[in-house]
Amino acid sequence: MWVEIVLFLFLAVCAVFDGIWKKIPLFIVWLGILTAVLLQLEGAMGSVSWLTAMLSLTPGILFWLLSFISREKVGYGDGWVLLMIGLFLGAGRCFLILLTGLVAESFLILVLLAFGKVHKDKEIPFVPFLLLGMGVVVCL
Numbered sequence: 001m002w003v004e005i006v007l008f009l010f011l012a013v014c015a016v017f018d019g020i021w022k023k024i025p026l027f028i029v030w031l032g033i034l035t036a037v038l039l040q041l042e043g044a045m046g047s048v049s050w051l052t053a054m055l056s057l058t059p060g061i062l063f064w065l066l067s068f069i070s071r072e073k074v075g076y077g078d079g080w081v082l083l084m085i086g087l088f089l090g091a092g093r094c095f096l097i098l099l100t101g102l103v104a105e106s107f108l109i110l111v112l113l114a115f116g117k118v119h120k121d122k123e124i125p126f127v128p129f130l131l132l133g134m135g136v137v138v139c140l
Contacts, residue, residue, distance in 0.1 A: 003045055004138050006035065007088040011131050014081055018127035024077030029084050036087035045088075056086035059094045078126050085130065093137055100133030101126065 010032035017025050039045050040053060060083030067076045086094040105124060112118040 003039070003088060004134075007032070007085065008131075008134065008138075010035075010084065011081070011127070011134060014077075015125075015128040015131040018077070018125040022123060022125055024075070024081060024127060026077065026080060029077070029080045032084040033080075033087060036084060040087065048090075052090065053087070056089075056091045056094065057083055058091050059086055059098050060084075074126075078130075081127055081130060085134070096137045097130060097133040100136050101129035104132050105129040 010028060013028050014024050017023055017028075036045075040048055060079045060081075063074060063079035063082050064076060066074050067079055082094060082098060085097055089097070105126060108129075109118070109124060113120075118124075
């Protein structure tokens with residue numbers, strides 16, 4: 001459980017920055033990635049094979065690819081954050097967090113569009129929804 005708390009703290013800082021300034025502090029994300037790698041090497045998160053560790057990077061790499069294809073409509077920072085989540089929790093839980101965050105953000109955007117509060121070209125930060133998704137997945 002303490003691993004989830006450490007990740008939650010890194011993710012909360014990123015969510016605040018993304019929500020207020022629409023910038024993800026990459027130094028915090030890289031510090032989180034380094035922490036996850038060191039914990040993995042130390043064995044503090046259980047025995048994980050190299051293949052499993054590499055698979056945990058899949059959601060982040062896919063988001064980087066999406067950022068490249070969409071010409072940064074989806075930011076590269078979101079990919080970095082997903083890399084961090086994957087390293088801490090593994091690919092399966094990372095995909096669940098991503099799915100939960102996407103559903104929550106989609107629902108909110110549909111409601112805001114229905115009430116005319118946002119327009120189609122409005123930028124919505126994504127990391128706060130990943131934080132929400134993590135809260136939901138960890139509580140399950």
